[in-house]
Amino acid sequence: MAEEAKSQDLPPLVTRKPVKTKEELDLLLADRGVRYYKELEVFPVDTAALKKTLDATCKSRIRTWLEICAHCSLCADTCFFYLANDNDPKQIPSYKIKSTLGELVKRKGDVDTQFMINCMDTAWGKCTCCNRCGMYCPHGIDMGVMFGYLRGLCFSQGFVPHEMKIGSGMHWIYNAQMDVTVEDYVDTCKWMVEENEEYYPGLEIPVDKVGADIMYVVNAREPKHYPQDLAEAAILFHLAGESWTVPSKGWEGTSLAMFAGDWACCKQQVENVYAAMERLKVKRYVGTECGHQHRATITEGPYWAGRKSGDPPVPGLHYVEWVLEALETGKLKLDPAKKIKEPVTLQDPCNYIRNHGLTDVTRKIMSYIAEDFREMSPNREHNFCCGGGGGMNGIGRYRKERNIGLKVKRDQILATGAKFVVSACHNCWDAIRDLEEVYKIGIKWSFLKPILLDMVIVPDHLKPKEEE
Amino acid sequence: MYEFISGPLALISFAIFFVGIITRIVWYVKGLDWRLDRVAYTEKLGAGITGAARSLFHWLLPFNRTTANHPVFMAVTYLFHICLVIASIFLVAHVVLIEESWSISWITIPDYIADYMTLAVIAAGIFFLIRRLTDPNVKILTTASDYIVLAIALAPFITGYIAYHQWMDYKFWLIVHILCGEIMLIAIPFTKLSHFFLFFCSRIQLGMDYGIKRGGAKGRGIAW
Numbered sequence: 001m002a003e004e005a006k007s008q009d010l011p012p013l014v015t016r017k018p019v020k021t022k023e024e025l026d027l028l029l030a031d032r033g034v035r036y037y038k039e040l041e042v043f044p045v046d047t048a049a050l051k052k053t054l055d056a057t058c059k060s061r062i063r064t065w066l067e068i069c070a071h072c073s074l075c076a077d078t079c080f081f082y083l084a085n086d087n088d089p090k091q092i093p094s095y096k097i098k099s100t101l102g103e104l105v106k107r108k109g110d111v112d113t114q115f116m117i118n119c120m121d122t123a124w125g126k127c128t129c130c131n132r133c134g135m136y137c138p139h140g141i142d143m144g145v146m147f148g149y150l151r152g153l154c155f156s157q158g159f160v161p162h163e164m165k166i167g168s169g170m171h172w173i174y175n176a177q178m179d180v181t182v183e184d185y186v187d188t189c190k191w192m193v194e195e196n197e198e199y200y201p202g203l204e205i206p207v208d209k210v211g212a213d214i215m216y217v218v219n220a221r222e223p224k225h226y227p228q229d230l231a232e233a234a235i236l237f238h239l240a241g242e243s244w245t246v247p248s249k250g251w252e253g254t255s256l257a258m259f260a261g262d263w264a265c266c267k268q269q270v271e272n273v274y275a276a277m278e279r280l281k282v283k284r285y286v287g288t289e290c291g292h293q294h295r296a297t298i299t300e301g302p303y304w305a306g307r308k309s310g311d312p313p314v315p316g317l318h319y320v321e322w323v324l325e326a327l328e329t330g331k332l333k334l335d336p337a338k339k340i341k342e343p344v345t346l347q348d349p350c351n352y353i354r355n356h357g358l359t360d361v362t363r364k365i366m367s368y369i370a371e372d373f374r375e376m377s378p379n380r381e382h383n384f385c386c387g388g389g390g391g392m393n394g395i396g397r398y399r400k401e402r403n404i405g406l407k408v409k410r411d412q413i414l415a416t417g418a419k420f421v422v423s424a425c426h427n428c429w430d431a432i433r434d435l436e437e438v439y440k441i442g443i444k445w446s447f448l449k450p451i452l453l454d455m456v457i458v459p460d461h462l463k464p465k466e467e468e
Numbered sequence: 469m470y471e472f473i474s475g476p477l478a479l480i481s482f483a484i485f486f487v488g489i490i491t492r493i494v495w496y497v498k499g500l501d502w503r504l505d506r507v508a509y510t511e512k513l514g515a516g517i518t519g520a521a522r523s524l525f526h527w528l529l530p531f532n533r534t535t536a537n538h539p540v541f542m543a544v545t546y547l548f549h550i551c552l553v554i555a556s557i558f559l560v561a562h563v564v565l566i567e568e569s570w571s572i573s574w575i576t577i578p579d580y581i582a583d584y585m586t587l588a589v590i591a592a593g594i595f596f597l598i599r600r601l602t603d604p605n606v607k608i609l610t611t612a613s614d615y616i617v618l619a620i621a622l623a624p625f626i627t628g629y630i631a632y633h634q635w636m637d638y639k640f641w642l643i644v645h646i647l648c649g650e651i652m653l654i655a656i657p658f659t660k661l662s663h664f665f666l667f668f669c670s671r672i673q674l675g676m677d678y679g680i681k682r683g684g685a686k687g688r689g690i691a692w
Contacts, residue, residue: 057504059499059500059501059504059505060495060496060497060498060499060500061496061499061500061505061670061673063499064496064666064669064670065670067660067662067666068660068662068663068666068667068670069609069660070660070663071606071609071610071611071614072541072606072609073603073605073606073609074534074538074541076605077537087605089604089605089607089608090608092605092608092609094609095608095609098609134674135533136532136533136534136537137534138527138532138534138542138545139663139667139670139671140523140527140667140670140671140673140674140675141670141674142674142677299681299682300506302508303502303503303506303507303508304506306503308502308508308511309508309511309512310502310506310507310508310511310512310680310681354682354683355682355683356682356683356686357682357683357684357685357686358683358686359683382533
């Protein structure tokens with residue numbers, strides 16, 4: 001009794017507004033989801049606002065998709081959740097969208113709390129927005145796009161998984177998906193130079209260098225948890241002789257706000273990066289080995305920022321594009337003797353393969369680094385989601401569902417016979433790490449940077465001077 | 469009765485059919501929004517047209533993975549649609565009627581071919597019906613309107629077949645056939661049968677999306 005009274009005095013965790021202050025964020029972080037989901041169970045739906053949003057944003061494209069779906073079920077076996085759940089008809093993409101967004105539109109937003117919780121559990125717990133189903137629908141219905149839209153509706157009503165609310169809050173407060181400030185980031189850059197300059201004389205991580213050719217933008221996980229990744233990127237740029245820089249403000253390119261469906265936050269986040277491009281007058285942008293960062297900053301970002309051309313201010317490259325260019329132009333030279341001898345396979349991330357067409361880039365890179373490269377089946381734009389995309393990896397509420405979904409990727413990897421998976425995407429990398437943890441199939445996994453660093457030939461003039 | 473059904477009612481049905489289609493296409497195009505859809509439709513029209521053409525090519529013809537993965541269902545589907553469209557537009561009797569009323573005409577197909585095509589449409593329709601009733605994946609998606617729409621699409625073919633072969637009262641079945649055809653024409657703009665033209669809208673839109681934004685400029689031509 002006393003405890004209940006106490007919790008009633010606390011400010012509510014569930015609101016329809018994004019988290020924009022550190023106090024609110026700390027409160028959410030401390031809760032770990034328990035009180036949050038309890039509050040969500042009784043949180044009312046603002047049906048009038050929902051109807052208004054639907055009227056303003058649900059236009060002919062989505063309404064037509066919902067209307068002309070022939071209920072043919074051809075999308076069933078395109079979804080890894082359907083396959084991983086023993087062909088459960090409730091996992092058919094068409095069923096999932098029809099029973100959530102379809103009903104919501106039909107009822108013009110007049111739905112209750114339980115309905116919205118089901119929408120949330122479907123939009124985040126049964127779909128990673130990998131867009132694979134859309135490629136197989138004869139009518140050209142992209143259910144991934146509709147689930148992205150549904151996430152936005154859910155977010156606007158406060159029905160969003162705990163970690164996603166935190167994620168967008170981080171972006172509002174830090175302009176990064178984690179609590180890493182500009183100062184923290186710049187310090188990490190300095191620290192990484194100090195750690196490595198002994199081995200790579202002249203190594204630098206130029207911060208805010210105006211007029212550089214390349215502006216390199218990272219994922220906040222790197223400075224926060226894997227600073228070595230930042231060092232590796234710096235070393236490779238250094239060895240390739242690139243003119244490059246990292247921005248202080250605008251250093252982070254990912255967007256958990258995109259996973260959360262917080263479109264206003266997406267806009268703020270990406271405008272920060274674009275402002276850095278313009279401020280530093282760089283020629284090109286290169287993003288780190290992250291799939292959704294590329295999607296958020298290069299593919300979708302221009303639209304959030306209101307750029308009619310659909311392009312960012314300067315051309316945007318995914319890291320793999322830069323690597324291939326450096327290999328093909330000879331800026332980076334690899335020692336062929338150090339090619340990976342054992343069988344190795346490659347994960348195709350949805351966000352820059354299916355959704356940005358870089359299908360052949362990674363394969364060409366593999367030809368430089370692997371002697372026995374084995375394709376997964378299916379591959380390229382037909383590849384299955386790793387199982388952890390769209391924010392899935394980070395949401396505790398759907399951990400069980402995520403782990404079931406991983407079975408498809410596990411079986412794809414096992415079928416190649418390779419025990420080594422190359423993954424140039426943070427979410428895929430995580431999902432593959434977790435699938436090893438859950439299913440113990442004896443695989444290793446890696447980003448490209450450590451592999452390249454292992455094989456790269458250091459030009460003589462960049463080698464450390466031998467002690468006399 | 470026959471005069472009314474084949475005269476003014478036919479005219480009204482065709483009017484609703486054409487006005488309905490045009491209205492809905494205009495509504496569709498006007499509802500596209502480069503910001504909401506996140507596709508630079510007009511700024512990158514060239515890439516969009518290429519993507520749209522590729523999308524239509526791969527899906528009007530059986531050059532897509534869905535056909536490879538579901539060859540039987542897709543073969544039946546292609547057969548159903550091709551026969552449905554060709555048999556109804558190029559049937560001698562239909563073309564003659566239209567020529568008598570509006571003095572326009574076009575090429576026709578021999579009656580025996582139309583006869584086979586009609587049987588193919590009916591057989592495919594029965595296949596769809598059985599699939600709807602038995603396949604758990606289709607069952608969970610099926611609503612009453614799916615059956616109604618299938619009935620609307622099949623009725624003109626079943627009644628037309630009966631009338632043509634004059635098994636029973638010819639005049640009666642002819643009237644029923646014309647009525648069913650008119651119901652179908654009127655239903656097309658207002659039901660799921662609107663995929664008759666919205667299919668093209670949807671495919672062109674998704675083709676433009678991929679062509680403009682999702683790798684059209686960089687990829688090697690994904691067949692979405």
